[in-house]
Amino acid sequence: MSKLHATATVSKILNFSCVDGPGNRLVIFLQGCNYQCKNCHNPHTIGLCDHCGDCAIHCPTGSLQLINGKIAWQANTCTHCDKCLAVCPQQSNPKTQTVSVTDMLSHIRQHSPFLTGITVSGGEATLQAGFIHALFNAIKQDPALCHLTCLIDSNGSLSETGWEKLLPVMDGAMIDLKAWQQETHRWITGRSNHRVMQSIALLKQHDKLEELRLLHIPGITDYEREIDELASYLRELPRRTTIRLNAFQHHGVTGEALEWDTCSNLQIEHFAHQLETKGVRVTYRMGI
Ligand code: SF4
Ligand code: SF4
Structure with a gap:
């Protein structure tokens, strides 16, 4: 059955991006998130108006x-x-739009000659998994669009059943692992990381883990304290998976996280070096 009438609450559409997956990508930011990260860079995408x-x-x-x-x-x-x-008291945005799959496809068509693919991000993209499924399915079936790769940028909280539905129509997912230990993850995001670990394992098993991201917040995230365990976990990821280290910056952040130290070039290089000496291939960038 065609699901072209399915709609999503869209926070923003970026027609071209080279930092949301490989190549040149059109990025759809969906409104709403199930985490409450203290360090969120887009807090107005969390709530619903x-x-x-x-x-x-x-x-x-x-x-x-x-x-x-x-x-x-x-x-x-x-x-x-x-x-x-x-x-806004709801951490929301009055500028969101309700967009149907049909309208999104015609928007994508206008830009498709210049695109490598589509990334659906958030907020937490998978809270609107029905729309993502309908959109990716339509892209895969359209001879003029089927060359576009379809990626999801997620906090990894989707259930196994949810991923199972999306796997046939998606090319990969980029997952944020926001902390290694439960307590740290819960303190930063308000939720445990059990589901995130399960999502990573499932995506790995289906060879759909495009990227794993670790945001390094000096003195806050626990990766360096757990470097040996973290390195042996990362070494087991497939070769196709990019392991990206991001350096915490204050851009877009509100509240107590503005008091946290940002991550310098030297600190992110040191973190990368620690992992590389333990046999992990990483890529890293500043200014996130
Ligand atoms: S976006 Fe405006 S109308 Fe909607 S919840 Fe926020 S303040 Fe209220
Ligand atoms: S001009 Fe008005 S609607 Fe536009 S961003 Fe400013 S406050 Fe929001």
Whole structure:
């Protein structure tokens, strides 16, 4: 049965990106997340709008109005000052859009000659797994789009049943492992990492683990304290899996994480060197 009518709540679409998977990718950021990471770089993608209307009075250009109990955003007058994001009590965004698979496909078609693939990110992308399945399935069946690789960027919290449904239509997933020990992971994200470990094992088994990411926050994440165990775990990942070390920065962060030290070039290089001397191939970057 065709699911072209399926819709998603979309926070943002980036037409071209070279940091969200291999090659040049169109990235769809879906609204809503089931984690509450203290260090979230996009906290306004966490919550769902309840149309309280609080943001409307703070908009300097009058681009937000409460109409029939719903917040309405006018794109043509918005200056993207993001004052509305700062005042939202739900960690949400009045600029989200409800987009159908049909509309997303026509948007992708406009850019497809320049693209390597599509990445669905978030928020937590897999909270809207039905839409992702319908979109990827339609891309794979379209002769003009089937060359595009379809990746999911996820916190790894999806159940095994959820992944089993997506595996036939996706080319891979990029997973964030936010801490090694349960207590650290729970303290940073509000959730344990059991599901994340299960997701990594499942994706590995199906050769669909595109990338594993470790965000290094000096003095906060526990990777260096657990370096031997971490290295032996990473050595077992398939060759196709990129292991990416990201250096914590303050960009987009709010709250207590703004008090945390950022990760310098020297610190991320040191972390990479520790893993490399233990036989792990890594790639790393600053400025995340
Ligand atoms: S970003 Fe938000 S507050 Fe700023 S102009 Fe646009 S709608 Fe108004
Ligand atoms: S975006 Fe936030 S502040 Fe604006 S109407 Fe929705 S919940 Fe209220």
